[in-house]
Amino acid sequence: MRSNGDIDVAQLATLLTVSVETVRRDLAALEGQGLVRRSYGKVSAVESGAFETSLAARELINPQEKIFIADAIVEHLGTAQTIFLDEGVQMLFVAERLPLEYPLTVVTSSLPIATLLAGRVNTQVIMLGGRVRGNTLGVVDAWTVELLGRLNIDLAIIGANGVSIESGMTTPDPSVAAIKSAAIRRATRAVFVGAHHKFGRRTFVTFAQLNEFEVVLTGRELGASAARRFSDAGAPIRLV
Incomplete structure (x- = not known):
C-alpha cells in the first residue's frame, strides 16, 4: 500500500493468496490501529510522522479530481503577480495551468515545478534553496x-497531507510544515487546494487553521454533508 497508493481489496487478496474475507479482517484491524484507511472497496496507507507517500504513489490517487481542482484555481489568481507554489502532485497540475499571457513571478519549494516553469517566456521562477x-x-x-x-x-497556493476539523491543515514532516507556515505568513492571500481524500485525516504537524485561507478548494467527491461540517468549522469550502 505504501508503494502503490490506493489498492483494491480484491487485488490484495490475489497478491497475498488469501481470501477476501481474510483481507477485510486484517484491514479492519489495521484501520483500528490508524495505519490504513478504507473507502469504496479500496485501501490506502495513512501518513504519519514516520511515513509519507512518494510523488509516484500520489500521481495514482484521484488524478482526475486533482485536474478539476487545478482548473478551478485559475479563477482565484486575481491580480496576483507573485505566487508561491507548494510542493506536491496537485501543485504540478496547478503549475501547468498558470496563464502564459502576462508576467508572473513564481516562488516554489518544488524542484519539479521549477523545472516545469523555468522555460516559460513570461514566468520568472524563484527556486528556494535548502535540503x-x-x-x-x-x-x-x-x-x-x-x-x-x-x-x-x-498569493500562496498551499496543499496538505491531512485536513481535519480538530487539527486544521497537517503534514507529516515538521520541516515541511515550517515552509508552509512561512509562505502563508508572507502572503497577502492564501488558497488551499487538495483532493477529497485529504479531508478527515490528521497527520503529525499542524501548520495552519481552516480559517486562514481565502478559499479551500476540493472535489465534489467530498460530499455536501462533509463540506457543511468543514464550513461550519471555519473552512471557506468550494467543491469543484
Whole structure:
C-alpha cells in the first residue's frame, strides 16, 4: 500500500493468496490501529510522522479530481503577480495551468515545478534553496524559511497531507510544515487546494487553521454533508 497508493481489496487478496474475507479482517484491524484507511472497496496507507507517500504513489490517487481542482484555481489568481507554489502532485497540475499571457513571478519549494516553469517566456521562477527531500523533491530547512521571510507574496497556493476539523491543515514532516507556515505568513492571500481524500485525516504537524485561507478548494467527491461540517468549522469550502 505504501508503494502503490490506493489498492483494491480484491487485488490484495490475489497478491497475498488469501481470501477476501481474510483481507477485510486484517484491514479492519489495521484501520483500528490508524495505519490504513478504507473507502469504496479500496485501501490506502495513512501518513504519519514516520511515513509519507512518494510523488509516484500520489500521481495514482484521484488524478482526475486533482485536474478539476487545478482548473478551478485559475479563477482565484486575481491580480496576483507573485505566487508561491507548494510542493506536491496537485501543485504540478496547478503549475501547468498558470496563464502564459502576462508576467508572473513564481516562488516554489518544488524542484519539479521549477523545472516545469523555468522555460516559460513570461514566468520568472524563484527556486528556494535548502535540503532536498528525496520522496517529494521539495526543499526544506532553515535556509528555505529564511529566504521566504524576505519575500512579499501576493498569493500562496498551499496543499496538505491531512485536513481535519480538530487539527486544521497537517503534514507529516515538521520541516515541511515550517515552509508552509512561512509562505502563508508572507502572503497577502492564501488558497488551499487538495483532493477529497485529504479531508478527515490528521497527520503529525499542524501548520495552519481552516480559517486562514481565502478559499479551500476540493472535489465534489467530498460530499455536501462533509463540506457543511468543514464550513461550519471555519473552512471557506468550494467543491469543484
